[in-house]
Amino acid sequence: AQKVTQAQTEISVVEKEDVTLDCVYETRDTTYYLFWYKQPPSGELVFLIRRNSFDEQNEISGRYSWNFQKSTSSFNFTITASQVVDSAVYFCALSEPVNYGGATNKLIFGTGTLLAVQP
Amino acid sequence: DTGVSQNPRHKITKRGQNVTFRCDPISEHNRLYWYRQTLGQGPEFLTYFQNEAQLEKSRLLSDRFSAERPKGSFSTLEIQRTEQGDSAMYLCASSNQKVRHDEKLFFGSGTQLSVL
Numbered sequence: 536a537q538k539v540t541q542a543q544t545e546i547s548v549v550e551k552e553d554v555t556l557d558c559v560y561e562t563r564d565t566t567y568y569l570f571w572y573k574q575p576p577s578g579e580l581v582f583l584i585r586r587n588s589f590d591e592q593n594e595i596s597g598r599y600s601w602n603f604q605k606s607t608s609s610f611n612f613t614i615t616a617s618q619v620v621d622s623a624v625y626f627c628a629l630s631e632p633v634n635y636g637g638a639t640n641k642l643i644f645g646t647g648t649l650l651a652v653q654p
Numbered sequence: 655d656t657g658v659s660q661n662p663r664h665k666i667t668k669r670g671q672n673v674t675f676r677c678d679p680i681s682e683h684n685r686l687y688w689y690r691q692t693l694g695q696g697p698e699f700l701t702y703f704q705n706e707a708q709l710e711k712s713r714l715l716s717d718r719f720s721a722e723r724p725k726g727s728f729s730t731l732e733i734q735r736t737e738q739g740d741s742a743m744y745l746c747a748s749s750n751q752k753v754r755h756d757e758k759l760f761f762g763s764g765t766q767l768s769v770l
Contacts, residue, residue, distance in 0.1 A: 539696075572761075578743065580697070580761035626696050640687060640749050640759045641710065644696025 537562045539629050541645035548617050549653050556612045556648045558627030564588075568630040569603065569610045570642060575623040583625075586610065617652045624649050658762035660746050666768045667736055674732045675765045679748030686729050687759065688721055689745040690714065697745055703729060704751065736769045743767075 538561040548554045560569065571583040584594065586603050594601045598615045614621055628642040659678040667673050679686050684705050689697035700719070701711045705726040715721075718736075723729040733740055743764040 577763060579763045580745065580747075580759075582758050582760070585758065628696070640685065640747070641699050641702065642697075642759070644698070646694065646696050 537564075537629055537631070537643050539627050539643055539645035541627055541648050543648045544646070545649045545651065547651045547653065550619060551616050553613060553615050554617050554650065554652075556614075556625050556627075556650065558610045558612065558645060560608050560610065560627070560629045562608075562629060570628040570630070571601065571610075571612050572626045572628060572644075573623045574626060574647070580626070583612075614650075617650075619652050619654050622650060622652045658746055658748055658760050660744075660762035660765050662765060663763065664766045664768075666770065668770050669738060670735055672732065672734045673736055673767065674730055675744055675746075675767075677729045677731070677746030677762060679728070679746070680750075680760055681727075683748035683750045683760070684726070685749045685751045686723055687747040687749075688729070688731055689747065691743040691745055691764070692741075700731075733767075736767075738769045741767055741769045 540559045543557055546554055567588045569586045573581045573583055584601055591603050591605055600613045602611045610627060624647040626644050626647045628644045631641040658680055661676045665673055687702040688700040690700055691697040698714060699712050700715050701721050702709055703723040706723050718734045721729060721731045743766050745761055745764045747759040747761045749759050
């Protein structure tokens with residue numbers, strides 16, 4: 536069965552600290568996609584990144600970086616020099632197997648990590 | 655392009671009543687998804703449409719739930735004979751699968767349902 540585990544329920548940091556959010560997934564499929572979404576207090580989920588299971592290169596986007604390690608089934612997310620605006624719930628998600636000639640957006644979400652960045 | 659719009663934002667109803675939510679996806683997006691999110695949990699998939707065709711329904715979607723997307727544009731989600739366990743945030747999302755491998759989902763702000 537497919538499953539996403541985000542063991543950190545809540546993390547509190549002080550502004551400018553670096554913080555890493557952990558994500559561990561389970562799947563028997565060889566082809567899959569991994570995602571991170573941000574859910575601010577307004578409630579709307581905001582897409583951050585999508586990663587193909589065949590691409591293990593780490594990615595950096597501004598203060599955000601992602602570390603995908605297939606060997607440990609992990610897809611961790613690091614925010615460098617955190618800011619108050621980063622305060623939100625962050626979800627890691629796994630897609631169902633590729634079908635219909637392209638990946639589906641039927642996502643399996645973890646339980647989320649609430650990040651609180653204090654000024 | 656104003657994003658995915660959901661109405662109403664909040665709905666309070668009494669147990670046993672029927673409720674209907676509406677979702678307007680981003681124009682040109684051919685796929686539309688419904689998810690449900692309870693407090694402290696991640697969203698759970700309910701169903702999705704490609705154009706007007708409902709392609710898949712989760713086992714979470716009991717026979718009291720029905721979703722439609724009659725013209726392949728907006729969608730409605732109806733819950734009949736609501737139960738307290740239906741209280742949750744109902745999220746709608748859309749994507750443009752016409753662009754191959756474009757798997758980015760755009761979510762609305764959701765409809766918060768409270769069943770008293």
